[in-house]
Amino acid sequence: MSEEHNELAEPSTADSFENPGLGHHRPRLGDEDPRAAKRSERQVVALFTVSILATIGGIVGYFAFPVAEADAGNVRMSTLVLGLGLGLGMLGIGAAAVHWAKSLMNDHEKVEERHEQRGDDATRERAVEMLQEGVADSGIARRPVLKGALGTALALAPLSFVVPLVGNLGADWNVSKFRHTAWAGTPDGGPRYLATDPTDRRIKASDITRGSMVHVMPYRLPEEEHYLEEKAKAVVIVIRVDPSILKEPEERRGWSYDGIVAYSKVCTHVGCPVALYEQQTHHVLCPCHQSTFDITDQAKVVFGPAKRPLPQLPIAVDDEGYLYAQQDFDEPVGPSYWERER
Missing domain, CATH: 2.102.10.10 (Rieske [2Fe-2S] iron-sulphur domain)
Incomplete structure:
Protein backbone atom coordinates (compact mmCIF):
# COMPACT_ATOMS: atom_id res chain seq x y z
CA MET A 1 0.00 0.00 0.00
CA SER A 2 1.45 3.39 -0.92
CA GLU A 3 2.48 6.01 1.61
CA GLU A 4 -0.02 8.45 0.09
CA HIS A 5 -2.82 5.93 0.60
CA ASN A 6 -1.79 5.46 4.22
CA GLU A 7 -2.09 9.17 4.89
CA LEU A 8 -5.59 9.20 3.38
CA ALA A 9 -6.65 6.12 5.35
CA GLU A 10 -5.46 7.48 8.69
CA PRO A 11 -6.59 11.09 8.98
CA SER A 12 -5.82 12.94 12.20
CA THR A 13 -8.43 13.24 14.91
CA ALA A 14 -8.59 17.00 14.44
CA ASP A 15 -9.51 16.52 10.75
CA SER A 16 -12.05 13.74 11.45
CA PHE A 17 -14.22 15.34 14.15
CA GLU A 18 -15.52 18.84 14.47
CA ASN A 19 -16.15 20.40 17.82
CA PRO A 20 -19.94 20.36 18.10
CA GLY A 21 -19.90 23.14 20.65
CA LEU A 22 -22.50 23.61 23.33
CA GLY A 23 -26.07 22.67 22.63
CA HIS A 24 -28.93 25.12 22.62
CA HIS A 25 -29.76 26.26 26.13
CA ARG A 26 -33.29 25.52 27.23
CA PRO A 27 -34.47 27.97 29.85
CA ARG A 28 -36.20 26.61 32.93
CA LEU A 29 -39.66 27.68 33.97
CA GLY A 30 -38.19 29.70 36.81
CA ASP A 31 -35.94 31.60 34.39
CA GLU A 32 -38.95 33.02 32.58
CA ASP A 33 -41.63 33.03 35.27
CA PRO A 34 -40.86 34.92 38.52
CA ARG A 35 -43.69 33.08 40.25
CA ALA A 36 -42.07 29.72 39.47
CA ALA A 37 -38.76 30.99 40.82
CA LYS A 38 -40.48 32.15 44.00
CA ARG A 39 -42.17 28.75 44.31
CA SER A 40 -38.78 27.02 44.02
CA GLU A 41 -37.40 29.34 46.68
CA ARG A 42 -40.22 28.38 49.05
CA GLN A 43 -39.55 24.70 48.39
CA VAL A 44 -35.87 25.15 49.27
CA VAL A 45 -36.83 27.00 52.46
CA ALA A 46 -39.24 24.17 53.32
CA LEU A 47 -36.45 21.59 52.96
CA PHE A 48 -34.17 23.63 55.21
CA THR A 49 -37.05 23.90 57.68
CA VAL A 50 -37.41 20.10 57.68
CA SER A 51 -33.72 19.89 58.56
CA ILE A 52 -34.13 22.42 61.37
CA LEU A 53 -37.16 20.68 62.88
CA ALA A 54 -35.54 17.24 62.58
CA THR A 55 -32.42 18.41 64.40
CA ILE A 56 -34.47 20.00 67.17
CA GLY A 57 -36.60 16.85 67.40
CA GLY A 58 -33.51 14.68 67.75
CA ILE A 59 -32.16 16.82 70.58
CA VAL A 60 -35.53 16.84 72.36
CA GLY A 61 -35.67 13.05 72.03
CA TYR A 62 -32.20 12.74 73.53
CA PHE A 63 -33.38 14.47 76.71
CA ALA A 64 -36.89 12.97 76.67
CA PHE A 65 -35.57 9.39 76.70
CA PRO A 66 -32.46 9.42 78.96
CA VAL A 67 -30.40 6.28 78.48
CA ALA A 68 -28.77 6.74 81.87
CA GLU A 69 -31.82 5.08 83.40
CA ALA A 70 -30.80 1.78 81.72
CA ASP A 71 -34.32 1.20 80.48
CA ALA A 72 -34.50 -0.86 77.28
CA GLY A 73 -37.42 1.20 75.97
CA ASN A 74 -35.54 4.45 76.58
CA VAL A 75 -32.43 3.16 74.85
CA ARG A 76 -34.46 2.07 71.83
CA MET A 77 -36.46 5.29 71.56
CA SER A 78 -33.45 7.54 72.18
CA THR A 79 -31.50 5.80 69.44
CA LEU A 80 -34.46 5.96 67.06
CA VAL A 81 -35.29 9.64 67.65
CA LEU A 82 -31.67 10.80 67.61
CA GLY A 83 -30.94 8.77 64.49
CA LEU A 84 -34.00 10.10 62.67
CA GLY A 85 -33.16 13.65 63.70
CA LEU A 86 -29.60 13.33 62.48
CA GLY A 87 -30.58 11.58 59.25
CA LEU A 88 -33.43 13.90 58.31
CA GLY A 89 -31.39 16.93 59.35
CA MET A 90 -28.56 16.09 56.97
CA LEU A 91 -30.96 14.89 54.25
CA GLY A 92 -32.88 18.17 54.39
CA ILE A 93 -29.72 20.23 53.93
CA GLY A 94 -28.52 18.04 51.07
CA ALA A 95 -31.86 18.00 49.26
CA ALA A 96 -32.27 21.77 49.68
CA ALA A 97 -28.78 22.40 48.30
CA VAL A 98 -29.45 20.21 45.26
CA HIS A 99 -32.85 21.78 44.58
CA TRP A 100 -31.38 25.26 45.02
CA ALA A 101 -28.64 24.55 42.50
CA LYS A 102 -31.00 23.00 39.94
CA SER A 103 -33.84 25.50 40.13
CA LEU A 104 -32.39 28.85 41.19
CA MET A 105 -28.71 29.03 40.28
CA ASN A 106 -27.37 29.67 36.79
CA ASP A 107 -27.56 26.51 34.65
CA HIS A 108 -25.68 27.76 31.57
CA GLU A 109 -22.91 25.39 30.51
CA LYS A 110 -19.42 26.83 30.37
CA VAL A 111 -16.22 25.60 28.78
CA GLU A 112 -12.80 26.19 30.29
CA GLU A 113 -9.67 25.26 28.40
CA ARG A 114 -7.01 23.22 30.19
CA HIS A 115 -4.12 25.26 31.48
CA GLU A 116 -1.21 24.94 33.87
CA GLN A 117 -2.14 24.33 37.46
CA ARG A 118 -0.57 27.56 38.67
CA GLY A 119 -1.75 30.49 36.57
CA ASP A 120 -0.36 33.99 36.39
CA ASP A 121 -1.55 36.78 38.66
CA ALA A 122 -4.19 37.95 36.20
CA THR A 123 -5.64 34.43 36.02
CA ARG A 124 -5.72 34.13 39.80
CA GLU A 125 -7.47 37.47 40.09
CA ARG A 126 -9.99 36.28 37.54
CA ALA A 127 -10.56 33.11 39.60
CA VAL A 128 -11.42 35.23 42.62
CA GLU A 129 -13.81 37.25 40.49
CA MET A 130 -15.46 34.03 39.29
CA LEU A 131 -15.97 32.90 42.89
CA GLN A 132 -17.56 36.21 43.69
CA GLU A 133 -19.73 35.87 40.61
CA GLY A 134 -20.78 32.43 41.82
CA VAL A 135 -21.87 33.85 45.18
CA ALA A 136 -23.80 36.57 43.37
CA ASP A 137 -25.27 34.01 40.98
CA SER A 138 -26.64 31.94 43.88
CA GLY A 139 -28.99 34.83 44.62
CA ILE A 140 -28.48 34.46 48.35
CA ALA A 141 -28.00 38.21 48.85
CA ARG A 142 -31.42 39.06 47.47
CA ARG A 143 -33.21 36.15 49.15
CA PRO A 144 -33.05 36.87 52.91
CA VAL A 145 -35.54 34.13 53.87
CA LEU A 146 -33.50 31.55 52.00
CA LYS A 147 -30.31 32.85 53.57
CA GLY A 148 -31.83 32.66 57.04
CA ALA A 149 -33.08 29.10 56.50
CA LEU A 150 -29.67 28.00 55.23
CA GLY A 151 -27.81 29.61 58.12
CA THR A 152 -30.17 28.18 60.73
CA ALA A 153 -30.06 24.66 59.29
CA LEU A 154 -26.25 24.67 59.09
CA ALA A 155 -25.95 26.11 62.59
CA LEU A 156 -28.28 23.53 64.17
CA ALA A 157 -27.15 20.44 62.23
CA PRO A 158 -23.94 19.84 64.30
CA LEU A 159 -26.00 19.81 67.52
CA SER A 160 -27.08 16.22 66.78
CA PHE A 161 -23.43 15.28 67.34
CA VAL A 162 -22.45 17.84 69.96
CA VAL A 163 -25.34 17.52 72.45
CA PRO A 164 -24.98 13.73 73.04
CA LEU A 165 -21.20 14.16 73.21
CA VAL A 166 -21.41 16.92 75.82
CA GLY A 167 -24.13 15.03 77.65
CA ASN A 168 -21.80 12.04 78.07
CA LEU A 169 -18.86 14.05 79.39
CA GLY A 170 -20.09 13.44 82.89
CA ALA A 171 -20.61 9.72 82.31
CA ASP A 172 -18.96 7.04 84.39
CA TRP A 173 -15.55 6.38 82.83
CA ASN A 174 -14.49 3.78 85.39
Whole structure:
Protein backbone atom coordinates (compact mmCIF):
# COMPACT_ATOMS: atom_id res chain seq x y z
CA MET A 1 0.00 0.00 0.00
CA SER A 2 1.45 3.39 -0.92
CA GLU A 3 2.48 6.01 1.61
CA GLU A 4 -0.02 8.45 0.09
CA HIS A 5 -2.82 5.93 0.60
CA ASN A 6 -1.79 5.46 4.22
CA GLU A 7 -2.09 9.17 4.89
CA LEU A 8 -5.59 9.20 3.38
CA ALA A 9 -6.65 6.12 5.35
CA GLU A 10 -5.46 7.48 8.69
CA PRO A 11 -6.59 11.09 8.98
CA SER A 12 -5.82 12.94 12.20
CA THR A 13 -8.43 13.24 14.91
CA ALA A 14 -8.59 17.00 14.44
CA ASP A 15 -9.51 16.52 10.75
CA SER A 16 -12.05 13.74 11.45
CA PHE A 17 -14.22 15.34 14.15
CA GLU A 18 -15.52 18.84 14.47
CA ASN A 19 -16.15 20.40 17.82
CA PRO A 20 -19.94 20.36 18.10
CA GLY A 21 -19.90 23.14 20.65
CA LEU A 22 -22.50 23.61 23.33
CA GLY A 23 -26.07 22.67 22.63
CA HIS A 24 -28.93 25.12 22.62
CA HIS A 25 -29.76 26.26 26.13
CA ARG A 26 -33.29 25.52 27.23
CA PRO A 27 -34.47 27.97 29.85
CA ARG A 28 -36.20 26.61 32.93
CA LEU A 29 -39.66 27.68 33.97
CA GLY A 30 -38.19 29.70 36.81
CA ASP A 31 -35.94 31.60 34.39
CA GLU A 32 -38.95 33.02 32.58
CA ASP A 33 -41.63 33.03 35.27
CA PRO A 34 -40.86 34.92 38.52
CA ARG A 35 -43.69 33.08 40.25
CA ALA A 36 -42.07 29.72 39.47
CA ALA A 37 -38.76 30.99 40.82
CA LYS A 38 -40.48 32.15 44.00
CA ARG A 39 -42.17 28.75 44.31
CA SER A 40 -38.78 27.02 44.02
CA GLU A 41 -37.40 29.34 46.68
CA ARG A 42 -40.22 28.38 49.05
CA GLN A 43 -39.55 24.70 48.39
CA VAL A 44 -35.87 25.15 49.27
CA VAL A 45 -36.83 27.00 52.46
CA ALA A 46 -39.24 24.17 53.32
CA LEU A 47 -36.45 21.59 52.96
CA PHE A 48 -34.17 23.63 55.21
CA THR A 49 -37.05 23.90 57.68
CA VAL A 50 -37.41 20.10 57.68
CA SER A 51 -33.72 19.89 58.56
CA ILE A 52 -34.13 22.42 61.37
CA LEU A 53 -37.16 20.68 62.88
CA ALA A 54 -35.54 17.24 62.58
CA THR A 55 -32.42 18.41 64.40
CA ILE A 56 -34.47 20.00 67.17
CA GLY A 57 -36.60 16.85 67.40
CA GLY A 58 -33.51 14.68 67.75
CA ILE A 59 -32.16 16.82 70.58
CA VAL A 60 -35.53 16.84 72.36
CA GLY A 61 -35.67 13.05 72.03
CA TYR A 62 -32.20 12.74 73.53
CA PHE A 63 -33.38 14.47 76.71
CA ALA A 64 -36.89 12.97 76.67
CA PHE A 65 -35.57 9.39 76.70
CA PRO A 66 -32.46 9.42 78.96
CA VAL A 67 -30.40 6.28 78.48
CA ALA A 68 -28.77 6.74 81.87
CA GLU A 69 -31.82 5.08 83.40
CA ALA A 70 -30.80 1.78 81.72
CA ASP A 71 -34.32 1.20 80.48
CA ALA A 72 -34.50 -0.86 77.28
CA GLY A 73 -37.42 1.20 75.97
CA ASN A 74 -35.54 4.45 76.58
CA VAL A 75 -32.43 3.16 74.85
CA ARG A 76 -34.46 2.07 71.83
CA MET A 77 -36.46 5.29 71.56
CA SER A 78 -33.45 7.54 72.18
CA THR A 79 -31.50 5.80 69.44
CA LEU A 80 -34.46 5.96 67.06
CA VAL A 81 -35.29 9.64 67.65
CA LEU A 82 -31.67 10.80 67.61
CA GLY A 83 -30.94 8.77 64.49
CA LEU A 84 -34.00 10.10 62.67
CA GLY A 85 -33.16 13.65 63.70
CA LEU A 86 -29.60 13.33 62.48
CA GLY A 87 -30.58 11.58 59.25
CA LEU A 88 -33.43 13.90 58.31
CA GLY A 89 -31.39 16.93 59.35
CA MET A 90 -28.56 16.09 56.97
CA LEU A 91 -30.96 14.89 54.25
CA GLY A 92 -32.88 18.17 54.39
CA ILE A 93 -29.72 20.23 53.93
CA GLY A 94 -28.52 18.04 51.07
CA ALA A 95 -31.86 18.00 49.26
CA ALA A 96 -32.27 21.77 49.68
CA ALA A 97 -28.78 22.40 48.30
CA VAL A 98 -29.45 20.21 45.26
CA HIS A 99 -32.85 21.78 44.58
CA TRP A 100 -31.38 25.26 45.02
CA ALA A 101 -28.64 24.55 42.50
CA LYS A 102 -31.00 23.00 39.94
CA SER A 103 -33.84 25.50 40.13
CA LEU A 104 -32.39 28.85 41.19
CA MET A 105 -28.71 29.03 40.28
CA ASN A 106 -27.37 29.67 36.79
CA ASP A 107 -27.56 26.51 34.65
CA HIS A 108 -25.68 27.76 31.57
CA GLU A 109 -22.91 25.39 30.51
CA LYS A 110 -19.42 26.83 30.37
CA VAL A 111 -16.22 25.60 28.78
CA GLU A 112 -12.80 26.19 30.29
CA GLU A 113 -9.67 25.26 28.40
CA ARG A 114 -7.01 23.22 30.19
CA HIS A 115 -4.12 25.26 31.48
CA GLU A 116 -1.21 24.94 33.87
CA GLN A 117 -2.14 24.33 37.46
CA ARG A 118 -0.57 27.56 38.67
CA GLY A 119 -1.75 30.49 36.57
CA ASP A 120 -0.36 33.99 36.39
CA ASP A 121 -1.55 36.78 38.66
CA ALA A 122 -4.19 37.95 36.20
CA THR A 123 -5.64 34.43 36.02
CA ARG A 124 -5.72 34.13 39.80
CA GLU A 125 -7.47 37.47 40.09
CA ARG A 126 -9.99 36.28 37.54
CA ALA A 127 -10.56 33.11 39.60
CA VAL A 128 -11.42 35.23 42.62
CA GLU A 129 -13.81 37.25 40.49
CA MET A 130 -15.46 34.03 39.29
CA LEU A 131 -15.97 32.90 42.89
CA GLN A 132 -17.56 36.21 43.69
CA GLU A 133 -19.73 35.87 40.61
CA GLY A 134 -20.78 32.43 41.82
CA VAL A 135 -21.87 33.85 45.18
CA ALA A 136 -23.80 36.57 43.37
CA ASP A 137 -25.27 34.01 40.98
CA SER A 138 -26.64 31.94 43.88
CA GLY A 139 -28.99 34.83 44.62
CA ILE A 140 -28.48 34.46 48.35
CA ALA A 141 -28.00 38.21 48.85
CA ARG A 142 -31.42 39.06 47.47
CA ARG A 143 -33.21 36.15 49.15
CA PRO A 144 -33.05 36.87 52.91
CA VAL A 145 -35.54 34.13 53.87
CA LEU A 146 -33.50 31.55 52.00
CA LYS A 147 -30.31 32.85 53.57
CA GLY A 148 -31.83 32.66 57.04
CA ALA A 149 -33.08 29.10 56.50
CA LEU A 150 -29.67 28.00 55.23
CA GLY A 151 -27.81 29.61 58.12
CA THR A 152 -30.17 28.18 60.73
CA ALA A 153 -30.06 24.66 59.29
CA LEU A 154 -26.25 24.67 59.09
CA ALA A 155 -25.95 26.11 62.59
CA LEU A 156 -28.28 23.53 64.17
CA ALA A 157 -27.15 20.44 62.23
CA PRO A 158 -23.94 19.84 64.30
CA LEU A 159 -26.00 19.81 67.52
CA SER A 160 -27.08 16.22 66.78
CA PHE A 161 -23.43 15.28 67.34
CA VAL A 162 -22.45 17.84 69.96
CA VAL A 163 -25.34 17.52 72.45
CA PRO A 164 -24.98 13.73 73.04
CA LEU A 165 -21.20 14.16 73.21
CA VAL A 166 -21.41 16.92 75.82
CA GLY A 167 -24.13 15.03 77.65
CA ASN A 168 -21.80 12.04 78.07
CA LEU A 169 -18.86 14.05 79.39
CA GLY A 170 -20.09 13.44 82.89
CA ALA A 171 -20.61 9.72 82.31
CA ASP A 172 -18.96 7.04 84.39
CA TRP A 173 -15.55 6.38 82.83
CA ASN A 174 -14.49 3.78 85.39
CA VAL A 175 -13.08 1.25 82.92
CA SER A 176 -12.10 -1.12 85.72
CA LYS A 177 -15.71 -2.35 85.61
CA PHE A 178 -14.80 -4.29 82.46
CA ARG A 179 -12.37 -6.42 84.44
CA HIS A 180 -15.17 -8.36 86.11
CA THR A 181 -18.57 -9.67 84.99
CA ALA A 182 -21.50 -11.53 86.51
CA TRP A 183 -19.79 -14.84 85.66
CA ALA A 184 -17.60 -14.40 88.74
CA GLY A 185 -20.34 -16.06 90.80
CA THR A 186 -23.67 -15.51 92.52
CA PRO A 187 -24.08 -13.22 95.56
CA ASP A 188 -24.23 -16.27 97.83
CA GLY A 189 -20.94 -17.60 96.47
CA GLY A 190 -22.42 -20.34 94.31
CA PRO A 191 -21.58 -21.06 90.67
CA ARG A 192 -23.19 -19.09 87.86
CA TYR A 193 -25.00 -21.41 85.44
CA LEU A 194 -25.30 -20.86 81.70
CA ALA A 195 -28.86 -20.03 80.60
CA THR A 196 -30.74 -19.21 77.42
CA ASP A 197 -31.71 -15.63 76.64
CA PRO A 198 -34.41 -14.41 77.18
CA THR A 199 -36.12 -17.50 78.63
CA ASP A 200 -33.47 -17.82 81.39
CA ARG A 201 -33.46 -21.62 81.19
CA ARG A 202 -30.38 -23.51 82.36
CA ILE A 203 -28.51 -25.42 79.66
CA LYS A 204 -27.18 -28.96 79.83
CA ALA A 205 -24.16 -30.13 77.89
CA SER A 206 -26.40 -32.61 76.11
CA ASP A 207 -28.50 -29.71 74.76
CA ILE A 208 -25.63 -28.48 72.60
CA THR A 209 -25.08 -30.54 69.48
CA ARG A 210 -21.79 -30.70 67.60
CA GLY A 211 -21.46 -27.89 65.04
CA SER A 212 -24.03 -25.64 66.73
CA MET A 213 -23.67 -22.27 68.45
CA VAL A 214 -25.81 -21.12 71.37
CA HIS A 215 -26.03 -17.59 72.77
CA VAL A 216 -26.20 -17.61 76.57
CA MET A 217 -26.20 -15.33 79.58
CA PRO A 218 -25.79 -15.85 83.34
CA TYR A 219 -28.66 -17.74 84.96
CA ARG A 220 -30.94 -15.62 87.15
CA LEU A 221 -29.01 -12.41 86.64
CA PRO A 222 -30.58 -10.00 89.15
CA GLU A 223 -32.51 -7.19 87.48
CA GLU A 224 -30.98 -4.43 89.54
CA GLU A 225 -29.92 -0.88 88.70
CA HIS A 226 -27.14 -1.87 86.27
CA TYR A 227 -28.87 -4.94 84.82
CA LEU A 228 -28.41 -4.02 81.15
CA GLU A 229 -24.75 -3.12 81.64
CA GLU A 230 -23.99 -6.39 83.41
CA LYS A 231 -25.91 -8.38 80.81
CA ALA A 232 -24.06 -6.63 77.96
CA LYS A 233 -20.68 -7.55 79.49
CA ALA A 234 -21.61 -11.15 80.21
CA VAL A 235 -23.10 -12.29 76.88
CA VAL A 236 -21.41 -15.49 75.71
CA ILE A 237 -21.36 -17.81 72.70
CA VAL A 238 -21.12 -21.55 73.37
CA ILE A 239 -19.99 -23.85 70.54
CA ARG A 240 -19.43 -27.60 70.40
CA VAL A 241 -16.78 -29.09 68.11
CA ASP A 242 -14.84 -32.35 67.86
CA PRO A 243 -12.62 -32.35 70.98
CA SER A 244 -9.69 -33.67 68.94
CA ILE A 245 -9.39 -30.44 66.90
CA LEU A 246 -9.22 -28.12 69.89
CA LYS A 247 -5.80 -26.48 70.34
CA GLU A 248 -5.66 -25.92 74.07
CA PRO A 249 -2.52 -24.94 75.99
CA GLU A 250 -1.83 -26.83 79.18
CA GLU A 251 -3.22 -24.06 81.42
CA ARG A 252 -6.58 -24.22 79.58
CA ARG A 253 -7.06 -27.97 79.45
CA GLY A 254 -9.89 -27.87 81.98
CA TRP A 255 -11.69 -24.85 80.52
CA SER A 256 -13.82 -26.79 78.02
CA TYR A 257 -16.04 -29.86 78.31
CA ASP A 258 -16.23 -32.60 75.69
CA GLY A 259 -15.57 -30.13 72.86
CA ILE A 260 -17.82 -27.40 74.28
CA VAL A 261 -16.09 -24.02 74.53
CA ALA A 262 -17.45 -20.65 75.68
CA TYR A 263 -16.19 -17.24 74.59
CA SER A 264 -17.26 -13.65 75.08
CA LYS A 265 -19.70 -12.48 72.43
CA VAL A 266 -18.31 -8.92 72.59
CA CYS A 267 -15.88 -8.30 69.74
CA THR A 268 -12.46 -7.08 70.81
CA HIS A 269 -12.43 -4.49 68.02
CA VAL A 270 -15.20 -2.00 68.89
CA GLY A 271 -17.59 -4.15 70.93
CA CYS A 272 -20.10 -5.36 68.32
CA PRO A 273 -21.77 -8.75 68.94
CA VAL A 274 -19.96 -11.72 67.38
CA ALA A 275 -22.91 -13.63 66.02
CA LEU A 276 -22.04 -15.63 62.87
CA TYR A 277 -20.60 -19.16 62.93
CA GLU A 278 -19.11 -21.06 59.99
CA GLN A 279 -19.29 -24.79 60.71
CA GLN A 280 -16.71 -25.97 58.15
CA THR A 281 -13.89 -23.65 59.25
CA HIS A 282 -15.05 -23.29 62.88
CA HIS A 283 -14.69 -19.52 62.56
CA VAL A 284 -16.96 -16.95 64.18
CA LEU A 285 -17.46 -13.60 62.50
CA CYS A 286 -18.30 -10.13 63.75
CA PRO A 287 -20.71 -8.63 61.18
CA CYS A 288 -19.70 -5.02 61.88
CA HIS A 289 -16.15 -5.06 60.49
CA GLN A 290 -15.62 -8.74 59.58
CA SER A 291 -13.21 -9.59 62.40
CA THR A 292 -12.91 -13.40 62.35
CA PHE A 293 -11.88 -15.69 65.20
CA ASP A 294 -10.84 -19.36 65.20
CA ILE A 295 -12.83 -21.18 67.88
CA THR A 296 -10.61 -24.27 67.72
CA ASP A 297 -7.49 -22.21 68.54
CA GLN A 298 -8.38 -20.10 71.59
CA ALA A 299 -10.53 -17.73 69.46
CA LYS A 300 -7.44 -16.15 67.93
CA VAL A 301 -7.92 -13.49 65.25
CA VAL A 302 -7.52 -14.86 61.72
CA PHE A 303 -8.90 -11.89 59.80
CA GLY A 304 -10.08 -8.33 60.29
CA PRO A 305 -9.18 -5.32 62.44
CA ALA A 306 -9.50 -6.96 65.87
CA LYS A 307 -6.16 -7.24 67.67
CA ARG A 308 -6.97 -9.67 70.48
CA PRO A 309 -8.66 -13.08 70.80
CA LEU A 310 -12.09 -13.31 72.35
CA PRO A 311 -11.80 -13.82 76.14
CA GLN A 312 -12.59 -17.42 77.12
CA LEU A 313 -15.03 -18.39 79.85
CA PRO A 314 -13.90 -21.53 81.72
CA ILE A 315 -16.85 -23.93 81.99
CA ALA A 316 -17.64 -27.22 83.66
CA VAL A 317 -20.62 -29.56 84.21
CA ASP A 318 -22.32 -30.39 87.51
CA ASP A 319 -23.66 -33.78 88.59
CA GLU A 320 -26.92 -33.18 86.73
CA GLY A 321 -25.21 -32.25 83.48
CA TYR A 322 -25.81 -28.50 83.66
CA LEU A 323 -23.11 -26.15 82.36
CA TYR A 324 -21.72 -23.53 84.73
CA ALA A 325 -18.83 -21.05 84.79
CA GLN A 326 -15.81 -22.13 86.84
CA GLN A 327 -14.71 -18.51 87.19
CA ASP A 328 -14.89 -15.18 85.38
CA PHE A 329 -13.34 -14.51 81.97
CA ASP A 330 -9.59 -14.88 81.82
CA GLU A 331 -9.23 -11.17 80.87
CA PRO A 332 -11.36 -8.01 80.52
CA VAL A 333 -14.03 -8.25 77.83
CA GLY A 334 -14.60 -5.87 74.95
CA PRO A 335 -12.32 -3.52 73.01
CA SER A 336 -8.90 -2.48 74.19
CA TYR A 337 -8.64 0.61 76.38
CA TRP A 338 -5.81 2.63 77.86
CA GLU A 339 -5.77 1.00 81.31
CA ARG A 340 -6.24 -2.56 80.14
CA GLU A 341 -3.82 -5.26 81.28
CA ARG A 342 -3.82 -8.94 80.35
